[in-house]
Amino acid sequence: MAQTMLAARLHAAGDLRMDTVEVPSPKSDEALIKVHRTGICGTDLHIASGNFPAPNLPLTLGHEFSGTIVGLGNQESLLKIGDKVVADINIACGSCDFCRKGAKLFCPTVRQLGVHDAGALAEFVVAPIQNVYVLPATISLDAAAYVEPLACAIHGQDRIGIRAGESILIIGGGPMGLAHVALARLQGASKIIVSEPDAHRRGIATQMGADLTVDPLNENLAEILKIATDNIGPDVVIEAVGSIPTYEASVALVRRGGRILAYGAAPQDASMQLRPFDVYAKELTIVGSYAGTYDTWPRAINLIAAGRFNPALIVDTIRPLSEAVDALQSLKTDRSIVKIHIQVS
Numbered sequence: 182m183a184q185t186m187l188a189a190r191l192h193a194a195g196d197l198r199m200d201t202v203e204v205p206s207p208k209s210d211e212a213l214i215k216v217h218r219t220g221i222c223g224t225d226l227h228i229a230s231g232n233f234p235a236p237n238l239p240l241t242l243g244h245e246f247s248g249t250i251v252g253l254g255n256q257e258s259l260l261k262i263g264d265k266v267v268a269d270i271n272i273a274c275g276s277c278d279f280c281r282k283g284a285k286l287f288c289p290t291v292r293q294l295g296v297h298d299a300g301a302l303a304e305f306v307v308a309p310i311q312n313v314y315v316l317p318a319t320i321s322l323d324a325a326a327y328v329e330p331l332a333c334a335i336h337g338q339d340r341i342g343i344r345a346g347e348s349i350l351i352i353g354g355g356p357m358g359l360a361h362v363a364l365a366r367l368q369g370a371s372k373i374i375v376s377e378p379d380a381h382r383r384g385i386a387t388q389m390g391a392d393l394t395v396d397p398l399n400e401n402l403a404e405i406l407k408i409a410t411d412n413i414g415p416d417v418v419i420e421a422v423g424s425i426p427t428y429e430a431s432v433a434l435v436r437r438g439g440r441i442l443a444y445g446a447a448p449q450d451a452s453m454q455l456r457p458f459d460v461y462a463k464e465l466t467i468v469g470s471y472a473g474t475y476d477t478w479p480r481a482i483n484l485i486a487a488g489r490f491n492p493a494l495i496v497d498t499i500r501p502l503s504e505a506v507d508a509l510q511s512l513k514t515d516r517s518i519v520k521i522h523i524q525v526s
């Protein structure tokens with residue numbers, strides 16, 4: 182096996198480079214994975230531009246990936262060389278109060294591949310054995326690279342608790358908003374409305390199961406919602422953009438007694454105008470959703486393997502690892518791109 186590999190590494194805010202580095206060696210409790218595909222997401226953009234904390238630079242980005250095990254530490258496990266896998270990127274201590282309560286995302290020492298530790302925009306990545314999931318034969322490595330974002334969306338759906346027959350407004354038709362469209366349809370939502378300026382993304386939203394799409398830049402979203410919901414408003418609003426205007430719109434548009442899922446990652450230092458009276462008088466429920474872990478991973482795998490969720494409808498651009506830096510930059514300027522996958526091997 183090669184001793185060095187190509188990796189997309191962040192050296193400082195705005196300074197992302199393709200470097201040649203040593204292939205990592207797995208520790209006793211780790212697996213070495215030869216990366217097949219890695220997705221680029223909005224969090225990668227935030228990290229690369231300095232709007233999301235990444236304390237250990239230089240850092241290899243990439244947290245949505247699939248691959249094949251090519252090395253194992255000496256810890257006993259059921260994994261074996263050649264297994265096709267994905268890995269939960271969230272690594273926690275396992276013994277603190279949060280971990281013991283099944284909330285490892287709040288562990289004081291939690292680390293994430295591609296955020297704190299070296300990620301998978303590289304030819305190889307190491308992951309803890311206990312975080313690795315072997316894929317069933319019915320899921321391809323191409324599709325499996327979407328397991329991580331789908332697991333995140335499943336966690337968000339669990340948090341907001343969509344019920345059959347409810348009306349849902351999803352603000353944002355990016356990769357995560359589109360995943361929420363598909364999941365809301367599976368949950369039995371009676372009406373799914375997507376607010377998205379880009380016509381291409383609105384078209385995909387319709388393919389994923391949206392009943393109505395709206396261009397908020399050229400149409401009156403509030404008036405359309407009144408007609409679509411009999412002047413009541415949507416039962417649930419999912420904010421999947423991460424901008425202050427759309428977060429503020431969520432509060433204004435949701436019905437009285439409705440629920441808002443804060444899903445989009447806004448800049449860490451951003452703040453919004455929120456009148457406590459609106460939350461009080463409308464009896465709003467507002468919940469956040471940060472990432473997927475625990476059972477959301479096998480559930481995401483099962484949905485893709487069973488054909489209930491098709492990543493190919495969302496992934497519209499595939500580029501080689503050598504073009505990873507340019508690919509990430511293109512997401513900032515080209516709204517016609519929905520989802521980029523980097524084909525590594």
